[in-house]
Amino acid sequence: MAEPLPIGSDRELFVDPYLIERLDKATIRMHHPEDKGKVLDFDLPWEGAFSAYVTVIEEDGFFRAYYRGVPTAGKDGNSAEVTCYAESSDGIHWEKPDLGIYEISGSKNNNVILANAAPLTHNFSPFLDSNPSAKPNEKFKALGGTSKSGLVAFTSADGKNWKRLQEEPVFTQGVFDSQNVSFWSESENQYVCYFRSWTGKGYNGFRSVSRTTSKDFIHWTDPEPMGFGNTPYEHLYTQQTSPYFRAPHIYLAIGARFMPNRKVVSDAEAEKLGVDPKYYNDCSDVILMSTRGGDQYERQFMESFIRPGIGLENWVSRSNYPALNVVQTGETEMSIYVNQDYAQASAHLRRYSLRLDGFASLSAGYEGGEMLTKPFVFEGENLELNYSTSAAGEIRIELLDGDGNKLPGYSMEEGQLVIGNEISRKVLWNGSSDVSDLSGKPIRMRVYLKDADLYSFRFY
Template identity: 55%
Template sequence: MKITSLLCALGLASSLLASTPTVPDIGSRRELFVDRFLVETMKGVNLQLHHPHDEGEVLRFDQPWEGQFAGYCTVIHEGGKYHLYYRGKEGGADGSREVTCYATSDDGQKWVKPKLGLHEVGGSRDNNVILTDRGITHNFSPFLDTRPGVPAAERFKALGGIIGNNASTGGLHAYASEDGIHWKNLYNRPVVTKGAFDSQNVAFWSPLENCYVCVMRIFTKGTVSDKEWRPTGLRSMSRSTSQDFVNWSDPVPMKFLPAQEHHLYTSQTHPYFRAPHLYVATAARFLPKKAALTDEEAAGLKVEPPTTSRPKTSPTACCLPPATVRPTTRLSARDSSGRAPAFLSGSPAPAIQPERCPDRTGGDVGVCQSGLCPAYRPSAPL
């Protein structure tokens, strides 16, 4: 009887231990409540996204070479200084009349466009243009390379390039710079060739995976190449990795939980700056044929209605396609298997100043201490 009772007690204890959930060991690392990784149950509470509030205009895209379709901004904080990179585009097809522009700031609020004299644009070198390479400047996206032992001449790196039209570069080219202003093409050939690339494609050094990671634009169906451009399905993301920034793995489409339902125009994926084991994406959802403003609202803001074939915008607005909405959603990932949308509401939603983005908003790359992008500061920093 005693032996039977002891066996029953041991069996009950084993059953209880087996049913007890394993508590993740996070040590002393910072964790963000952007997913349910650390949450077993929730009752009477929910995850709440804090929205940024308007801190006032800090930078106006008002120069001829910036055009009406400036965008794809990247913010880098390095050595007490903020670097801002963005595309200037006067109009035309992808790869046409595009340049990469640069601005700098000491505090993330007061920005200066230095007259660098590097490239002649419109008959003058009196500008802040740092790159004019055809096709590359459509989506040139830099980052600060934090890999241990990286050469000083390659502290800043970038990818850029397109396929499928007469400005094709054959894929993404690798660039490097010592100061973030003077750039060189490292190999004079594309290093990533499998993808659609017709948007901003981002890269970074991952201390979590001990490799470079590139998150790029793909379509879930159809064919995209220099020979045939027939994309169908949804705009989505795939990822590729590299140990040396030149040899990249075959891209793997990202998985989403729940399954992806909308176009994802940009990913803006990067390791969170105070918790680099966590990748955060301020991705932009693309909703075709859904306008953020009525014709009357657009007229009141002195921008052309979003139903026009190519709406004009104020000098501070970004590139706007016809009749679309692009609210920003937050995605998070803890490994290479996929990502989950923690917050589906826009941030900002759809824009702090509608006259800047009458059709859509798009996230910028780079979460810095001063905010999510030059014009915004979060009301409750993470």
């Protein structure tokens, strides 16, 4: 028997093949978020057509958005760039408060939380620090900067008023010419930063990703280039790697795939749209990757996660860049935000929604299919499923020992048929959900599906 994988009480998704040993007439299917429309216009004088690099943070049902504001095209890290702030009580309806922190164009009536700090405002990217040892006045942390400055660390008690952690940069071994993201990893017990790097020498390769880690947010390890398995290199303009809030041991990378010189919009069409002349020679879309730490991404799907929308305004350079973080915006719903209409007067942030855990599913059609897991060890008393079936569909669960032999009391014949569409459903065998006698022991799970999708499961 192979060494069993320890999953504890973690929720397991199907964004990677981590637990899968065999599929028989079943597949792993990616699901595409639903467009819910515009939620935030970049329409203030200090924001504008080149606003970008959005971060969305949710805390106890309150939402904060941070993004670069700059109304005209210019060199990365130019003095016109500021960091803007918006907030929401539901993640759907957003407001831009007058914060009174910085004077812009002779007035402090604005939503700017960082100014006069170029090039750090080019890509300022904050996070809510979940490190249990974090100081209360450093509840929020951020990194910003380009290769010229290195990455400079900031802290904040309220997410609005920021100060440098130290004057000198905390990390300098990178290119940094896009959004460089960081967070506290519960599973790795350290800070992690994923940042822009390039394959090959200089700018002759592909825009790619490297990683560094830190115990104190000041001293960082030498960078490690991220691998992508056997998948081909593509230009990844942003990667937006962050822990998924319902399964923080899995980091989701919902990034922007950049297709340089793949021109869709003609010169005449660009003039009609009012696109800046430098920004319609390329196109981009949204991709989905994942990692469980270390130096490898799992790129299970090469297909687009979110395709550009209908209309040529969606096919310009540096549009369709997703915001950092997935957040819950309803009892059964989570949201992803994407900035669109880049380099146009209509530049804005758009919301897309999915069911909770609904990035991908174990799926089978009407003829039915099965999955057998690798051996694993769990902790808990119950097994919970997030699933959907058709009226004619069903799911059956069987628990086996580590060698794949049936366990009395947990066979498919003894299990209750699972039918319906629920975010949380306990699995029953012989009328009981209690699996505590198997907790801590190597087991496998066999899943039978008919016209059904399984989005996630967990023992707890």
